[in-house]
Amino acid sequence: MTYKHLRTFFLALAAVAATGQAYALQAWPARPVTIVVPYTAGGGTDAVARVLAQFLQKHWNQSVIVENIAGADGIIGTERALARPADGYTLVLQLGTMLLWKPAETGGRDLVSEMKLLSLIQKAPMSFAVSSKFPGSTLADYVQYCKAHPCGIGSATRYAQLIGTHFADTAGLKDTVQVSYKGGSQMTTDLLGGHLSMAIISVASGAKFVEAGQMKMLAVSSAQRFPQAPALPTLAESGYQVFGESWYGLMTNKEVPAPALAAIEAALAAAGRDPALRSFIERAGGVAVFNSPAEFEAIAARERAYLGPLLAKYPAIN
Template sequence: MKPFIRYLAGLLACAATMAASAQAYPQRPVRVIVPYPPGGTVDAVARVFADSLGHQLGQTFVVENRAGASGSIGSEAVARAPADGYTLLVNASTFAAGPWLLKSLPYDIHKDFTPITNLGEVPLLVTANPGVPAKDLKAFIALAHQAPGKYFFGASAAGSASHLAEAAISYEAKADIPVVLYKGTGPALTDLMGGHISAVIDAVPSSLPPVKAGRTKALAVTSAQRLPSLPDVPTVAESGLQGFEMVSWYGLWGPAGLPADVVARLHDAVRKAIDSPRVKQTLSEQAFVGKGSSPPAFADYVRAESAKYGRLVKAANITVE
């Protein structure tokens, strides 16, 4: 019996160590890398959750913006970081589309990261600068048909939900609307408000404030239903592209090999954040729907989304220079 007793004692000690580790994490500040400049929706979402996780877990979660190369610079930094839970990534739909658009990614999105959870999703808003003579998307598409190549979309990054939605609309509408790629939502919206580009399709949290301030105008929303906050703005489907629907989603990852107890602790904290009245109110005001899916479910979702984007990239012949 002695070998069995030693074996059982070893199992109990291992379980105790794992439990202690879960309770101990985090013991120092955690870096949350956003691979885009400040001012965009990914940055805003990361800051809301970083603040909540910091309060729950008793350590500072510091958001660090590391922009460049359509999000691959910041993402690579996480892929190469120690798998200890102190370097995390908040990214969006662009992460799943990247392999189809960027020829030499320095990482594999499925092998080099640990999926933790889907933070949530938001619809996109099609907005134009006030100088564009169109009151809605249907009229904007008509302008593009009348003057091919004259009107430009601006996208937050190559492969972003912004870029894919713009390419899909141009493809389905059979309209020549070139896309200018930026290094983040902030620069794209700045050029839109300055009249340098015609329109931008981006997530509601970043697109809505300029609309409310009168610096841009809303043409359409990409969700299946109109938004309560913009009841007079039609959906893309209502604008002549039947069945069109696209959302921008946001997730939390760590480096590959992240310990299961750390993953579980972070996932639990995100779930509590989503359910907290303060976070729920902040996010609902931006039409953000929290998810908090399990790590395995999130991994499956990322694979399915990546395959979907691959089909769209091929059908619409979307390319990145």
Template sequence: MRDRKAGSAPPEPAVPVRRRAALIAAGGALAGASARAQAAWRPARPVTIVVPFGAGSGTDAISRILAQQLEPEWGQSVVVENRAGANGALAAAQVARAAPDGLTLMMTTNTPHAANPALMKRLDYDPVADFTPIARAGNYTFWLVVGERSPVRSLRDLLELARARPGHVTYASGNSTGIVAGATIAQMAGVEMTHVPYRSTPPAMTDVIAGRVACMVVDVSASLGHVQAGRLRALGVTSRERSALVPEVPTLHEAGLPGFDVVAWAGLVGPARLPPEVVASVNAVFRRVWERPETVRRLAGIGFEARTSTPEEFGAFIRDEIAHWGRMVRAAGIEPE
């Protein structure tokens, strides 16, 4: 037998021909089964995407973009149903009770699926047990804004006003990100501000623009048009790093709250016990339309950073985020209601 040449790789262990053929066949069968699962299910009737906030909110905007993309893929109508109220809990409870047939989905966010367990004493749903994760959709960019007639020009101005008049400076919220971020600003700065909650973002913005409320933390997706038109003034984004979507706006971390970092997200879920073939099919078509360059650009234009995942990755992400938002709520000193 000839010696192996120096430096050459050792020979691979021999695999019997029959066993090798069986392995190849098994691998092909698994790949074929996966492909068939993704291709097999299509909705036989119109699909509803439940949105936990009102029309005009950022979640409403991205859900309508998704619905437009899914309709030609499925050959069915895709209806966006706004179910605002109770910090997104009403929508979540509705979807949790829906039939697991793929015809009712939810564009959830960190509000009903991460923050609510810490913000609310009683929930009519379990954010893990009552849902089937399908895919992560991406991250929102949030910023702190004031109305155009406000004398406040910077975070420093706002905090000086709050120190001079404890409890008189108000902040609105239309979701958990606004609640937690507003309370965290007050806690980190050592000032007293009064929270004014709303059922959804649009009416909260209306009152900030009118000067009835001093400020709010709001998603760029819902408020960019108002900022561009001069009706709102952005003081800083809530993420630790500047957003590539609005790079000219400083972070609150830079502006005077070192370490401030609040990031919000969205993703697609269905009721618990969705059949695997439905989950695989919806995930596949969602990723296909969401990753299109034109869709990514369209979402970026309204302040949303698109990203996708497998169902398993999104499920693990939700569990981690429940713990993360619980820590932020406790650190901000927010008592559950």
């Protein structure tokens, strides 16, 4: 075979390979994709997952199923998702509380490191709320009040409990009790009924009570002010270096092949540009993010570095 023939042969081979790679990207997904929500149906995570699934279904022209596998603060659903084939057909919409899982709860596994973080879909701060009957209007007023009266700070998630504990410690409220609830409904009832002095609650969940004149929000836990409630100061602006945001992020098994990852990442980038999807997230009380895997990984790493020492300092967090 002459040099000319060899050159023609290898050029043709390269063209076939390139075509095959392009086809692989176009062909994925070739069957239904499942988004595992490791929490019960009907919650905020579930709602976001279903709206995202609708967009992806149209984008891929392929069925996208939402499957709720609740239990153990999101651990059970995540473990089951990771046990499935690493082919990209199983995604997980997880909460930031995954960064607070303890080795004793996961059988010694570091489940976070077993996953490929694809995109942080939305984030939202927690608000520090009091009953409208509380005489003050600032976080400083609350701290002063609690130094003279018995107080309890309520939380319905591990993340909120950690932030509340850190705030009380930073503010010097040594006698303030941390009250853990299984759900936000009873916590809100106790707050409005005068049985709880403060509740750590999402801005969206508390908005209707603020509008009804039953609740006041004193601050938000994010590093910057929340766009949906710009008048609320941050904890840092109020004089307390305490931070924490709840977030939902999409992820999958880290062993998923590159062509499938590329297709998923492209679809999520398109989702982030969709006005209807972004509007839904903002109406639900969040900030639409849809960042890149590298950006998501960096955020998770920073949060783990911040939260790890706090977990060690406050071992009673459960």
